[in-house]
Amino acid sequence: MSIEAETAIDRTGKADLHGRPAVAMRRRGACPALAAPMPTGDGLLVRLRPAGGALTLAQFAGLARSAAAHGNGILEITARGNLQIRGLLAETVGQLASDIDAAGITVPDGPAIEISPLHGIDPEEKNDPAAMEMALRSTLHDLITSPRLAPKLSIVVDGGGAFGLSALSADIRIVAQSDADWLVAINGDGETAMPVAIGPAETAVSAVGEVLSVLAALGQGRRARDIDPALLRARFPAMDNIRFIPSRAASIPFPGPHRLADGKIVLGVRPEFGQMRASDLIALLDLADAHGATAIRLTPGRGFFFIGLPADTVPAMQIAAAGRGFSAQPGDNSEHIAACAGAGACGSAFYETRSLARRILAAAPGLFDGSLMLHLSGCAKGCAHARPALTLTGSAAGYDLILNGLAADRPDERIAGGRIDFAIERLARSIEDNRGAGESAAACLTRLGATGVSKALRQE
Numbered sequence: 001m002s003i004e005a006e007t008a009i010d011r012t013g014k015a016d017l018h019g020r021p022a023v024a025m026r027r028r029g030a031c032p033a034l035a036a037p038m039p040t041g042d043g044l045l046v047r048l049r050p051a052g053g054a055l056t057l058a059q060f061a062g063l064a065r066s067a068a069a070h071g072n073g074i075l076e077i078t079a080r081g082n083l084q085i086r087g088l089l090a091e092t093v094g095q096l097a098s099d100i101d102a103a104g105i106t107v108p109d110g111p112a113i114e115i116s117p118l119h120g121i122d123p124e125e126k127n128d129p130a131a132m133e134m135a136l137r138s139t140l141h142d143l144i145t146s147p148r149l150a151p152k153l154s155i156v157v158d159g160g161g162a163f164g165l166s167a168l169s170a171d172i173r174i175v176a177q178s179d180a181d182w183l184v185a186i187n188g189d190g191e192t193a194m195p196v197a198i199g200p201a202e203t204a205v206s207a208v209g210e211v212l213s214v215l216a217a218l219g220q221g222r223r224a225r226d227i228d229p230a231l232l233r234a235r236f237p238a239m240d241n242i243r244f245i246p247s248r249a250a251s252i253p254f255p256g257p258h259r260l261a262d263g264k265i266v267l268g269v270r271p272e273f274g275q276m277r278a279s280d281l282i283a284l285l286d287l288a289d290a291h292g293a294t295a296i297r298l299t300p301g302r303g304f305f306f307i308g309l310p311a312d313t314v315p316a317m318q319i320a321a322a323g324r325g326f327s328a329q330p331g332d333n334s335e336h337i338a339a340c341a342g343a344g345a346c347g348s349a350f351y352e353t354r355s356l357a358r359r360i361l362a363a364a365p366g367l368f369d370g371s372l373m374l375h376l377s378g379c380a381k382g383c384a385h386a387r388p389a390l391t392l393t394g395s396a397a398g399y400d401l402i403l404n405g406l407a408a409d410r411p412d413e414r415i416a417g418g419r420i421d422f423a424i425e426r427l428a429r430s431i432e433d434n435r436g437a438g439e440s441a442a443a444c445l446t447r448l449g450a451t452g453v454s455k456a457l458r459q460e
Helices: 057-070 093-102 129-139 201-218 229-235 278-291 311-323 353-363 417-434 441-458
Strands: 038-040 043-048 074-077 083-088 113-115 155-158 170-176 182-188 194-199 256-259 265-271 275-277 295-299 303-307 337-339 374-377 389-395 398-405 413-416
Touching: 043 093, 057 074, 057 083, 057 093, 057 278, 057 295, 074 265, 074 278, 083 093, 113 129, 129 155, 129 170, 129 201, 170 201, 182 201, 194 201, 194 229, 201 229, 256 311, 265 311, 275 278, 278 311, 337 353, 353 374, 353 417, 398 417, 398 441, 413 417, 413 441, 417 441
Parallel strands: 113 155, 155 170, 337 374, 374 389
Antiparallel strands: 038 043, 043 083, 074 083, 074 275, 170 182, 182 194, 256 265, 265 303, 295 303, 389 398, 398 413
16 A cells, blocks of 8 residues: 555645645555555654564664664554654665564564453463464454455454453454453444454454455445444344453553562553653663563553563662653553654644643643543644544644544634643633532533633633
8 A cells, every 4th residue: 555545745835824834644544554654744654563562672672773773763652552663764664674574573464453461471361362363363364464454444352361451442352251262342342342253262263254354345444333233243143142241441550560460570661651762762671671571562551561570670660761751650640641743753743742741740730630631732633642532732823722522623712822831720720610529620621611611711
């Protein structure tokens, strides 16, 4: 799939108020894999998921060095636990691919299959998701790699355990029910997905093949939500008789140390807002290696686990992580902010998202009670967060504030650039003054609505 097929650029010659050419990125629905990197405001972006979401420390450090040599040295971990490398050029993507191959990193063809991050090492795991991923890729290879499937088709294999994937929405979910049976469901997360089949691994693989066949036949990038229920029941006549207990998202924050059922320690680490510089990552990996860490597992929530650290080395690793721009402590409010690369890292962005994020964390801690996500988007593309949130979108005139919406939605209030700090302080104070007993920040904002928020922001 060519870059040109995925992206259209407005070449009208128009410029924004900063004098920059107007660039309209289209068809952002495509996954920017190695074979088809995505043009962004800071060059080409590649997204990849190593097999099993697992890397050795040497492999991760090698990726960081390659990102610095062939890109702009910025790496990101997405909300689904995939790696992004930014700032590449057309002539350096191939060099990055060569480095990945030389490091022995396997990046399977087709859509990413996300599996439980602690697969194979979590004693509470019900079944092996890595083995299921291998079975899917080997048995259904031609279907999984079909160009008729949507570029962002999502497949999740959840083996259970301490850190399951029930919070991740997916087109197709394969969830371990026991050491023998798997549930296959479509279009949703652990609570909302519709079950279509249940049984041993062979049954699950066959059911996934049926769903993929339907999607490939529909073509035109269709997703599981587009399948006609009548067609689904024709393929799976027993689906309405399936009895299962929906899995709910675990409330355990992953940053910080976690003792597994067998007594082993894993340390969850999140780069600030999911983004890290290669030099900081390499330094942290070198220290982890010196302390005895043996492996890395990428995880949803924009972070990763260190595997194999002795318990007595964890405090030193947490301190070192904080000094390099990583959080390794539970309860860090930055986990409630989704921020894109921002100005300085992306030419499309109108403001420095991370700088503003830090100011908001300091000035308005009351916003971060866990009830809402703040999305700071440098422009209307909304790269960092694809779900409704309290959103600040950068524009040529300043900032667009959107309540429970996407970066490209119509703003509920426009804020001049020089008034953003004042506006955030007014918003936080309004929530503090109007919040009822036991009411969350999100519930208070919903009750105030656009009219109440606008009134608060306009008060002097």
